[in-house]
Amino acid sequence: MKIPTQASGPASTRTGSTLVIVLWVSFGLVSLALYFGHANSIELRAADQRAAGIEAFQAISGAARYAAHIITNLDTPGVISDLSVAPTYPYRAEAVVIGESRFWFIGRDPDRLSTGMASQELPRFRLVDEASRLNLNTATVEMLELLPRMTPALAAAIIDWRDADSEVTEMGAEDETYQRLNPPYRCKNAPFESVDELRLVAGMTPEILYGEDLNRNGILDPNEDDLDLAEPMDNRDGRLDPGLFEFLTVHSRQSTLRADGTARISIGAQGRQELAALLEERFGADRSNQILGTLGNTNQVPASLLEFQLRTGMTVDEFVQIENDIIAGDAQQPATGLVNVNSAPEAVLACIPGIGFEFAPTLVAYRQSNPNRRDTVAWVGEVLENAAAIEAGRYLTGRSTVYAADVAAVGRFGRGYRRVRYVLDASEGILRIVQRQDLTHLGWALGRQARQDLEQQQVMSRTSR
Numbered sequence: 001m002k003i004p005t006q007a008s009g010p011a012s013t014r015t016g017s018t019l020v021i022v023l024w025v026s027f028g029l030v031s032l033a034l035y036f037g038h039a040n041s042i043e044l045r046a047a048d049q050r051a052a053g054i055e056a057f058q059a060i061s062g063a064a065r066y067a068a069h070i071i072t073n074l075d076t077p078g079v080i081s082d083l084s085v086a087p088t089y090p091y092r093a094e095a096v097v098i099g100e101s102r103f104w105f106i107g108r109d110p111d112r113l114s115t116g117m118a119s120q121e122l123p124r125f126r127l128v129d130e131a132s133r134l135n136l137n138t139a140t141v142e143m144l145e146l147l148p149r150m151t152p153a154l155a156a157a158i159i160d161w162r163d164a165d166s167e168v169t170e171m172g173a174e175d176e177t178y179q180r181l182n183p184p185y186r187c188k189n190a191p192f193e194s195v196d197e198l199r200l201v202a203g204m205t206p207e208i209l210y211g212e213d214l215n216r217n218g219i220l221d222p223n224e225d226d227l228d229l230a231e232p233m234d235n236r237d238g239r240l241d242p243g244l245f246e247f248l249t250v251h252s253r254q255s256t257l258r259a260d261g262t263a264r265i266s267i268g269a270q271g272r273q274e275l276a277a278l279l280e281e282r283f284g285a286d287r288s289n290q291i292l293g294t295l296g297n298t299n300q301v302p303a304s305l306l307e308f309q310l311r312t313g314m315t316v317d318e319f320v321q322i323e324n325d326i327i328a329g330d331a332q333q334p335a336t337g338l339v340n341v342n343s344a345p346e347a348v349l350a351c352i353p354g355i356g357f358e359f360a361p362t363l364v365a366y367r368q369s370n371p372n373r374r375d376t377v378a379w380v381g382e383v384l385e386n387a388a389a390i391e392a393g394r395y396l397t398g399r400s401t402v403y404a405a406d407v408a409a410v411g412r413f414g415r416g417y418r419r420v421r422y423v424l425d426a427s428e429g430i431l432r433i434v435q436r437q438d439l440t441h442l443g444w445a446l447g448r449q450a451r452q453d454l455e456q457q458q459v460m461s462r463t464s465r
Helices: 010-072 141-145 152-162 195-200 206-210 269-283 285-294 305-312 316-322 356-369 386-393 447-463
Strands: 096-098 101-105 402-410 418-425 432-438
Touching: 010 096, 010 101, 010 402, 010 418, 141 152, 195 206, 269 285, 269 316, 285 305, 305 386
Parallel strands: none
Antiparallel strands: 096 101, 101 402, 402 418, 418 432
């Protein structure tokens, strides 16, 4: 009998074709599954990033309220001491935990800002005194000219931008200059509302205004010290050129109120009786009469609190006891633009008449070696001759009521980085937010160490699950 053999014709071919089709369909389905799985994974990560960003913004809002609490509850009104030197009201400023978020107050070191900082330096974390800067709306052209990177023409253009008239200051700029630009615009002829507004002033460039500090964190980051490999342009000298931005403000104001909310006492003729009562309360009748006797008649009114202290012969310890209770000039009108000698960098102090480049380094060196004096203006008289101190006193203060809280924050797992800068003004007795600026677009500003710490925390969090 003949045994039949296995067919190898058309039926076998159909079976092989079916297998190929099935394989291709399976491959397509697997590809689609992988594609949608990958897309969902990306969407999940994006959603997680958005959630972390929301957490960071909420942490920043909490940090702003925390900063407001600090400013309104100081042991000595108007004085936030450097925590590394003499803490009078300790507050946390670095990697402060709120739920799964953390925030930082990005600060400055005024004693080193003028001289530059090495790229290895860590950011300083603290609130920043707005009175440590020169006020764009009150500084004279001569004071502005002494700032780093400033030119006489640019200083004159700044004066023309803020004054109310259309007369051109020598080397300055008014409407005819701005009308020739493309697109043309007019000279403002009104006070500056922000330092960033300087970008509109004739002769100003981003390099002059912001220097090498692209992310405005007060230290030299790697991309700011690499020549032309990455923005910004720099000279790779290992030192930070912060530009004009670091030395200017529009927010410095002095309070006219005492700690209890009542008006300060004028050292002028109109406040002489109240001043006598205050001095007698603090130092007794005999010492009060001695102090008042040195003032002479009421026509000889000291132009500043520092001049008052020097003319009366009060000791620094005595003066500190009444410094927050008295005011030079009109007790109803807050002084604008006074520079806090205890927090201003050398470059700003050098702009003050009576100080200049000759004595600014001496003042910085003195306050570094005498941290216990950084709550008053009176110590300036121990460094400068009387005539120079009296001249400088018109522009100086020892305390401040306006601070910047430059808050950076991250959400869960160190993600969702956000940064917002607030300016908080307590000069009118009730704290107000007078500026809020989102700086997230400037990029990471916390330095390498903070990034490494966050990465290490993420690793520890994953391994602990």
